[in-house]
Amino acid sequence: MKYPFSFAIIATVMIIFGAMAPFPPAYGLEGSNANPTADFKIENAVVKIFATRRNPDPSKPWTKHAPQEASGSGVIIEGKRILTNAHVVLYASQVEVQANQGGNKISATVEAIAPGIDLAVLKLEDETFFNNRQPLERANTLPDVKDAVMAYGFPVGGISLSITKGIVSRIEFASYSYPVSGLRIQIDAAINPGNSGGPAVVDGKMIGLAFSRRGDAQNIGYIIPCEEVEIFLRDIADGVYDGKPALFDDLQSAKNPALRSFLKLDKDVEGIVVHEPVDGGVTYPLKKWDVINRIGDNILDNEGMVKLKTNLRVDFRYFIQKIAKKGRVPLTVVRGGKALSVNVSPVVNRPLLIPSLNGAYPSFFIYGPIVFSKATLEFVGKIISSKNNLFTALSIVGSPLATRLGDKPAFNGEELVVVSSPAFPHKLVKGYSSLGGEVVKAINGTAIKNLKHLVEVLRDSKTDFIKLEFSQRGGETMIFPRKDMVNATEEILTDNGIRSQGSPDTLAVWNSKPPQ
Numbered sequence: 440m441k442y443p444f445s446f447a448i449i450a451t452v453m454i455i456f457g458a459m460a461p462f463p464p465a466y467g468l469e470g471s472n473a474n475p476t477a478d479f480k481i482e483n484a485v486v487k488i489f490a491t492r493r494n495p496d497p498s499k500p501w502t503k504h505a506p507q508e509a510s511g512s513g514v515i516i517e518g519k520r521i522l523t524n525a526h527v528v529l530y531a532s533q534v535e536v537q538a539n540q541g542g543n544k545i546s547a548t549v550e551a552i553a554p555g556i557d558l559a560v561l562k563l564e565d566e567t568f569f570n571n572r573q574p575l576e577r578a579n580t581l582p583d584v585k586d587a588v589m590a591y592g593f594p595v596g597g598i599s600l601s602i603t604k605g606i607v608s609r610i611e612f613a614s615y616s617y618p619v620s621g622l623r624i625q626i627d628a629a630i631n632p633g634n635s636g637g638p639a640v641v642d643g644k645m646i647g648l649a650f651s652r653r654g655d656a657q658n659i660g661y662i663i664p665c666e667e668v669e670i671f672l673r674d675i676a677d678g679v680y681d682g683k684p685a686l687f688d689d690l691q692s693a694k695n696p697a698l699r700s701f702l703k704l705d706k707d708v709e710g711i712v713v714h715e716p717v718d719g720g721v722t723y724p725l726k727k728w729d730v731i732n733r734i735g736d737n738i739l740d741n742e743g744m745v746k747l748k749t750n751l752r753v754d755f756r757y758f759i760q761k762i763a764k765k766g767r768v769p770l771t772v773v774r775g776g777k778a779l780s781v782n783v784s785p786v787v788n789r790p791l792l793i794p795s796l797n798g799a800y801p802s803f804f805i806y807g808p809i810v811f812s813k814a815t816l817e818f819v820g821k822i823i824s825s826k827n828n829l830f831t832a833l834s835i836v837g838s839p840l841a842t843r844l845g846d847k848p849a850f851n852g853e854e855l856v857v858v859s860s861p862a863f864p865h866k867l868v869k870g871y872s873s874l875g876g877e878v879v880k881a882i883n884g885t886a887i888k889n890l891k892h893l894v895e896v897l898r899d900s901k902t903d904f905i906k907l908e909f910s911q912r913g914g915e916t917m918i919f920p921r922k923d924m925v926n927a928t929e930e931i932l933t934d935n936g937i938r939s940q941g942s943p944d945t946l947a948v949w950n951s952k953p954p955q
Contacts, residue, residue: 477643482600484515484575485539485637487593488523488547488561490531495796497818498860498875500803500810501937506532512592512637513561514645516577519569521547521561522668523636524650525554528561529798536563538572539600551675554798555619556683557650557663558671577665578644582607582624584750590628590649590660592637603628605658607641612757618789619683621667622757630660670760682787684763686756689715693730694741702730703776710773711743711755717789724781726774731755733771735762759785792839792846792855793819801859804894804941804949807924808863808931809907811879813890814840814855822876829876838911839878854889858909863931867924871917878910894941894948 488511493503511527513536521536528534528549535544546564553559563569582588586607594601605628613623626639630649638645639662647662674681691714693699702712710732716725725731732738734755737745744752759768767782795816803812812818819840822830834841839855848854856879862868879887882896883906897905900921907917928940941949 480573481575481591481638481640481643482539482602483572485591485593485600486513486515486521487511487537487539488513488521488527488636489535489537489544490528491533492528492530493532494530495800495817497796497801497812497815497821500801500812500859500942501805501939503530503800510593510633511635512633512649514591514636514638514648515569515572515574516560516672517574519563519566520550521563522648523559523561524648525552525557525559525798526650527635528552528559529554534561536561536568538568551671551678551680552798553619553671553674553680553682554795555616556621556667556671557615558648558668560672560675575638575640575645576643577668578641578646579665581610581622581664581666582641582646583748584608584610586641588626588628588646589640590626590630590634590637591640592630592634592649594631594633596631601634603630605629607646608659610664610751610753612754616795618685618687618791620685620754620756621670621683621760622664622753624662624664626660626662627658628660629658666760684759684766684785684787685789686759686768686783686785687717687789688713688725689717690731690743692742702728702773704730704773708732708773709741710739711741713772724783725770725772728774730773731770732773732778734758735769790847791816792843792848792853800942802890802942802944803859804890804945805928805932805937806897807919807927808865808868809873810859810863811856811890811893812859814857814878818857818859819844829874833876833911836911836913838876840876850888852889856887856890856893863935865927865931867919867927868917871915873917877914879907880910881908882906890945891948894945898949898952 490509492507492509496502496504509527511523513521513523516522529552534547534549536547537544545568547561550560550562584607588605588607590603592601605626607624608627609625611623612620614620624647634649637649639647639649645665647664648668649660650663651661670683691712693704693710693712710730713725713727713729713731716723716727735758737758739745739755743755745755745758747753762768763785766784768785770781770783771778772781793814793816801812801815803810830841858873858875858877860875862873879893881887882893883900883902885896887893903921905919905921905924932940940946
């Protein structure tokens with residue numbers, strides 16, 4: 440079994456644009472009356488969250504989508520804070536919190552957010568809200584499969600707290616939003632849009648936070664377990680979220696007999712094969728064809744799994760967050776038939792040529808009627824979700840948006856620069872057929888490294904014409920009168936109600952010295 444990260448990237452793109460539903464939890468009126476006092480404490484710790492969001496528009500990076508009202512759920516934690524999902528408050532210009540059975544909405548701010556693991560912490564403007572509301576106790580161990588679980592939250596279809604009952608169905612270490620992976624608990628209690636951020640409870644203690652459901656299946660919902668919550672809270676204790684350390688080496692199964700013979704593996708040796716190290720440098724401790732068979736004292740099987748409990752196996756990379764010390768993880772590998780110990784330093788991010796916005800707004804630059812921007816997963820996601828099968832067409836013509844999705848940058852600072860949208864109507868583009876989505880290859884023969892470099896080339900150009908070339912096959916080369924492009928820009932901005940020629944980072948480059 441190979442572990443290609445490209446599938447995780449595609450899944451991330453699907454989540455961004457709704458093919459998998461990142462809006463979860465509870466639906467119904469089932470509950471437990473075994474301990475009314477305990478039930479009241481749990482219900483009193485669950486809140487409803489209201490957010491006004493202005494999401495970016497990757498194809499129109501100079502603007503944002505219209506404000507959207509959204510709601511989710513949250514739970515009170517220590518420090519007079521609210522824990523919820525990142526996607527509930529991501530890009531929110533206004534956040535409010537309402538208590539269960541409460542009427543007033545209290546203004547809140549986002550104190551910390553981690554879109555990758557889908558967690559966020561809110562602080563309230565009026566902390567008297569917490570005077571009669573206590574944090575919900577969190578379990579310090581994982582639940583067992585088949586444990587009875589209750590999901591609390593405020594899903595669509597009503598205004599009061601909803602409680603559903605089910606069991607813990609599965610526990611696994613899986614991709615959240617690439618490149619972030621973590622433990623994930625599957626439950627069969629009904630969860631629905633609006634319950635994102637609501638707690639799941641076993642025996643009166645929170646075992647995790649509801650965060651998504653499978654839109655193509657029934658009774659499959661997912662919980663972020665408390666272990667992941669604790670890692671997130673420890674990370675933000677200094678006021679900055681650094682991210683989860685991970686290994687991003689490309690791996691494959693060691694089950695094939697011929698492969699095992701080639702690797703000189705004894706019959707009793709199991710492990711996972713390093714197909715391609717994430718770093719090919721001579722100092723990187725893992726090499727191609729290494730067989731990782733232990734992480735710390737934990738033995739891997741031929742699929743890279745480690746037994747956690749009698750009936751529970753998880754991906755060995757789970758133990759990175761358990762045993763890493765001073766930024767190093769001890770591994771035992773078999774290399775050339777001999778076992779040796781190595782220490783690997785996990786990293787919090789795998790550089791991607793086409794990265795996620797990760798909560799930021801896209802950079803852009805407008806030059807005449809053409810809009811340039813950086814390629815992002817969100818931009819590719821919009822192409823994938825388009826009705827005209829544009830992504831398929833880009834694959835056929837060899838566009839890097841398709842052929843290099845999941846690649847690392849080929850050199851430090853490499854970005855794909857795209858024409859993010861169709862050209863603005865203007866005589867300068869008469870006869871050209873730009874539909875948006877083209878990747879810029881070169882300007883006046885100079886290969887473009889990134890968006891900043893493109894702005895520099897345009898700024899410093901002294902030629903009469905600007906020659907714009909694209910990377911995909913079968914396209915066209917655009918020729919523009921340079922001075923006319925510069926002179927037309929302000930008029931185009933005014934006609935289209937655009938306030939700025941570029942984002943702050945590109946304008947800083949453009950204005951660093953006068954255009955030629």
